[in-house]
Amino acid sequence: MKALITGSAGFIGSHLYLELKSNGYDVLRCDLRSSEEIVRMDIMDPQSIREVLTAYAPDVIVNMAGQANVGLSWKNPQQTVSLNTIGLINILEAVKELNPAIRVIAIGSSDEYGALKEAGANVTEDTPINPMTPYAISKWAQEQFAQLYVRSYGMNVCMIRMFNLGGAGQAKGFMISDFTSGVAEVEAGLKDCLKVGNLDSARDFTHIDDACRAIRLIMEKGVSGEVYNIASGTTHTAREILEQILALSDAEIKVVQDPNRMRPSDTPVVRGNHDKLTAHTGWMPGKGLNDILKDALQYWREQTAGK
Numbered sequence: 086m087k088a089l090i091t092g093s094a095g096f097i098g099s100h101l102y103l104e105l106k107s108n109g110y111d112v113l114r115c116d117l118r119s120s121e122e123i124v125r126m127d128i129m130d131p132q133s134i135r136e137v138l139t140a141y142a143p144d145v146i147v148n149m150a151g152q153a154n155v156g157l158s159w160k161n162p163q164q165t166v167s168l169n170t171i172g173l174i175n176i177l178e179a180v181k182e183l184n185p186a187i188r189v190i191a192i193g194s195s196d197e198y199g200a201l202k203e204a205g206a207n208v209t210e211d212t213p214i215n216p217m218t219p220y221a222i223s224k225w226a227q228e229q230f231a232q233l234y235v236r237s238y239g240m241n242v243c244m245i246r247m248f249n250l251g252g253a254g255q256a257k258g259f260m261i262s263d264f265t266s267g268v269a270e271v272e273a274g275l276k277d278c279l280k281v282g283n284l285d286s287a288r289d290f291t292h293i294d295d296a297c298r299a300i301r302l303i304m305e306k307g308v309s310g311e312v313y314n315i316a317s318g319t320t321h322t323a324r325e326i327l328e329q330i331l332a333l334s335d336a337e338i339k340v341v342q343d344p345n346r347m348r349p350s351d352t353p354v355v356r357g358n359h360d361k362l363t364a365h366t367g368w369m370p371g372k373g374l375n376d377i378l379k380d381a382l383q384y385w386r387e388q389t390a391g392k
Contacts, residue, residue: 087111088304089141091176092149094118096245096255097192097293101147104297113141116150128172132181138187145304147181148173153225155196156174156259158220165248168222172229177234177242186228188241190304191231195248195289195316195357196221205355210246211310228312243307245300248316248357251377253384254294258347260323261290261381264330271338275392281345284324289315292380294333294374302366316357317370319331330378 088105089299092098093114105112109295115206119125124141126134128150138146151169152158158165173191180187199206199215216222234240251261291299299315307313362368 086145087141087143087186089112089113089115089137089143089146090149091118091126091146092151097250097297098147098149099254100293101149101300103296104294104301108301113137113143113306115257124332127168128175131175132224134175135183135204138179138183138214142184143187144145145161145190146176147190147304148194148302149192151192151227152220153194155218155220156258158223159217162219165194165219166223166226167174170226171215173227174230177230180295181234181240182236185238185240188243188304189225189231190246190300191242191245192300193224193312194221194229195246195355196229197225197316198355201355205353207356207358207359208314208316209359210314213284228231235248235379241309243303243309243313243362245271245303246297246312246314246357246388248289248291248355250293250296251290251381252358253380255293255381255384260288261326262385264327265378266385266388268311268330268336268338268382269389272334272386273389273392275389278341280341280346281323281327281344282343284327284342285322285353287320287322287356289316289318289320289355289357290326291315291370292377292379295370295372297341298371299366299368302368303362305367310364311361311365313362313365314359315362316359318357318359319374320354320356326374326378328372330382332377333382 094116104170115126151166196381199217255262270276
C-alpha cells in the first residue's frame with residue numbers, strides 16, 4: 086500500500102510516518118520544505134499536487150498540511166481558511182482528475198463542536214457542530230467540501246475530528262507541552278517558575294501513538310463519507326495533569342497562576358466518544374495519561390539539555 090502524507094514534518098505527520106512504515110506501507114513524506122527524506126509539495130499550488138500524485142501514484146493521501154494554531158487563526162483568518170479549506174479542495178480536485186479511487190483522509194478538529202456546555206460530557210459525531218473560531222470554521226468547511234465530493238463524485242474520503250493529543254515532539258502552545266517544557270526549563274535552571282492558567286477544565290487526551298494507529302485503521306477500514314472522532318474517552322483536569330507532571334520531577338517547581346493565561350470556559354468537561362471508530366475499525370486506546378506525560382517530559386528534557 087502506497088501512502089502520501091502532506092505536512093509530514095509536523096508533530097502528527099512525523100509520528101504517522103513511523104506508524105505506517107512499521108506496518109508495511111510505502112510512504113512518501115511531503116511538506117512545503119523538501120529534505121533528503123521529504124518531497125516538496127505545496128497544497129496551495131494545484132500543479133505541484135498533480136505532479137507529485139502523477140509521479141508517486143498513492144493509494145491513500147493523509148492531509149496533515151494546514152494552519153493549526155487557533156490564536157493565529159484570529160490574526161490571519163484568510164490564511165487559515167486558505168490552507169485548511171482551499172488546500173484540501175486542491176487535493177480533492179487533483180484526485181478527482183487523476184484517480185478518484187485514491188482514498189483521502191481529511192484531518193479535522195474537535196474544535197468544530199464549539200462551546201459544548203453540558204453536551205461536552207459525551208461528544209459523539211452526531212453532537213451538533215458550532216464552530217466558534219476561524220480555525221474551527223476552516224476545519225468544518227473542509228469537512229463539508231469533503232462530504233460534497235463524496236456525494237457528487239463518488240470519491241473515497243474519510244474525515245476525522247481529532248481531540249487533544251500529547252506525547253514527544255509536540256510544540257509549545259498546547260497545555261501538556263507547555264507544562265512539561267516549563268518543568269524541564271525550571272529543572273535546567275532556565276526559568277525560576279512554571280506559569281499556568283485555568284486548572285479546572287477537564288479535557289480528553291490521546292497519546293500521539295494511539296492517534297496515529299487510529300488514523301491507519303481509518304485508512305484501512307473506515308467507511309467513505311463517514312466522520313470519526315479520535316479521542317481516548319477519558320478526561321483529566323489541568324490540575325490533575327500538572328500534579329502528575331510535578332510528581333515526575335525531583336526538582337522544587339514553583340507554580341504561579343498567570344492572569345494572562347486565565348481563560349474562563351463555559352464547557353468544564355470535554356470527553357470524546359470513540360464508539361463509532363471502535364465499531365468500524367476495532368481501535369481502542371492503548372496508552373494512558375502517564376505515558377503521554379512521561380514521553381512529553383523526556384522530550385523537553387532532551388530539548389533543554391545543554392542550553
